[in-house]
Amino acid sequence: MSKTLIVGEIQKGGLREATLELVAMARGLGGDVVSLVLGSGVSGLAEDLAKKGGGKVLCADDAALENYTADAYASVIRKAIEAESPDLVLFSNTPSGWDVAPKVAAGIDAGIVTDVIRIEKDGDELVFVRRMFNAKFDSQLRVTGSPKLATVQPGALEAYSGSEGGSVEAFDAGSPQSRTTFVETRTAASGGHDLSKAEIIVSGGRGLQKPENFEEVLKPLVEALGAQMGASRPVVDAGWLPHEYQVGSSGQVVTPKLYIAIGISGAIQHLVGMKGSNYIVAINKDADAPIFEVADVGIVADLFDIVPALAAAIGSAKG
Ligand SMILES: Cc1cc2nc3c(=O)[nH]c(=O)nc-3n(C[C@H](O)[C@H](O)[C@H](O)COP(=O)(O)OP(=O)(O)OC[C@H]3O[C@@H](n4cnc5c(N)ncnc54)[C@H](O)[C@@H]3O)c2cc1C
Known part of the structure; x- marks a missing residue:
């Protein structure tokens, strides 16, 4: 046994x-x-x-x-x-x-x-x-x-x-000694970008290729939807966005009504942070990307074609 x-x-x-x-x-x-x-x-x-x-x-x-x-x-x-x-x-x-x-x-x-x-x-x-x-x-x-x-x-x-x-x-731990001394716990200051209460999150990943594209390609869609912007870890690690944007096991766990993952492959560490979302839309040019396994709607397309078109369509529908 x-x-x-x-x-x-x-x-x-x-x-x-x-x-x-x-x-x-x-x-x-x-x-x-x-x-x-x-x-x-x-x-x-x-x-x-x-x-x-x-x-x-x-x-x-x-x-x-x-x-x-x-x-x-x-x-x-x-x-x-x-x-x-x-x-x-x-x-x-x-x-x-x-x-x-x-x-x-x-x-x-x-x-x-x-x-x-x-x-x-x-x-x-x-x-x-x-x-x-x-x-x-x-x-x-x-x-x-x-x-x-x-x-x-x-x-x-x-x-x-x-x-x-x-x-x-x-269980007798025996008051173990440690060569490391605990000093203090510091909670990271929040920059006010709280994804935990967002109803709609539009997240971008490495597929966006460079930091300017978060402003030029992703942000119009974020604004058209009245959403908050999120990101995968490589985006944060590269310094393109601050850590409070990161969704995943070493970022925030989010449960919005709508989560749109753009240019994100769907690594397990990312999924654990967003798979509880009510409705998931994924945009990825790779039909085999694991993000599609958790998506309610999957769009296999080049994000640089579809995201501006989506932002424009939503913008004009809202008048
Ligand atoms: C201990 C640990 C903790 C971690 N914690 C986190 C975490 O909290 N959050 C997190 O996100 N990751 C975390 N990671 C990293 C995780 O394993 C992945 O590396 C990461 O999620 C990948 O990010 P990505 O999907 O943006 O990039 P990639 O995996 O590189 O995916 C990019 C995707 O973009 C697509 N793409 C590229 N160009 C286009 C285009 N023009 N149009 C459409 N699609 C396109 C590609 O097909 C690809 O699927 C952690 C890893 C470890 C080891």
């Missing part, structure tokens, strides 16, 4: 949705499910996870874990691995997940696969699946040795919605 250990994550005082996605993955693989919740004053969250399919939940409640540091968290996770001997350890592919998971793997000399979207079974062997080449191909990886560690892309699967009763066990 195999065993999976889930490393739970807390965000803004609650369990991260991504943790429940790990529960879904672990349960889909079968075998025993054990979870670990780390922090200070987290027994309520451990109870919550136990009720949401987390199985036996180890609760490492220790004042030394109040603020995340990779050193301290890694040492407790290693202790839990030692105590439970899991075959597979799952982390979310979030900033703290991708920070701590390799540290844990290096500490116990285990193999790790990051940014996984799926784990399949081939007999008794686990096959880790990742996306590559702008989500056009899947790569499959096998890992030798045990345990095997993986970070899983948030949004790659639905959160577990079952309610098997689990149990909570206190």
Whole structure:
């Protein structure tokens, strides 16, 4: 019988949705499910996870874990691995997940696969699946040795919605020391571009080719629709638009009535930020772009032809 250990994550005082996605993955693989919740004053969250399919939940409640540091968290996770001997350890592919998971793997000399979207079974062997080449191909990886560690892309699967009763066990974290000292948490200042309340979002991606095209090609459509402008990550990384425009796993999660994705391929990290939109329109010249998998209406066309025509048509219809 195999065993999976889930490393739970807390965000803004609650369990991260991504943790429940790990529960879904672990349960889909079968075998025993054990979870670990780390922090200070987290027994309520451990109870919550136990009720949401987390199985036996180890609760490492220790004042030394109040603020995340990779050193301290890694040492407790290693202790839990030692105590439970899991075959597979799952982390979310979030900033703290991708920070701590390799540290844990290096500490116990285990193999790790990051940014996984799926784990399949081939007999008794686990096959880790990742996306590559702008989500056009899947790569499959096998890992030798045990345990095997993986970070899983948030949004790659639905959160577990079952309610098997689990149990909570206190886990002695042993007041771990850290060579890193927590100083403070700073919330990024918002520049007033709040996509979370927008009813219509028109987002542009790398397909727009250069920053001027956001002003010259995208903005007329944004204005004709009374929408807000959004963007994919490469646009923000290139400095064409500020981070508050970014939609996706490392940007904002949005749920407008209408989301129009223009020149965006539909990588999973983008989809996780917008697939909850009520109605999705995608414009892309590549008929195989993954964005079309979530679109209600897909337009296969050159954006430089269609977007100005659309803006003009909407503008003249409005008079
Ligand atoms: C940890 C991590 C976090 C990430 N977080 C995010 C995130 O929050 N948000 C996010 O968006 N990405 C995120 N990414 C990046 C993500 O993996 C993709 O690289 C990114 O979403 C791709 O952006 P894009 O679709 O604009 O560019 P591309 O993938 O390059 O796609 C451009 C698209 O434009 C189309 N196109 C080109 N020219 C035209 C034309 N003339 N007319 C019509 N279509 C055209 C192409 O066919 C293509 O599909 C993250 C990645 C990692 C590893």
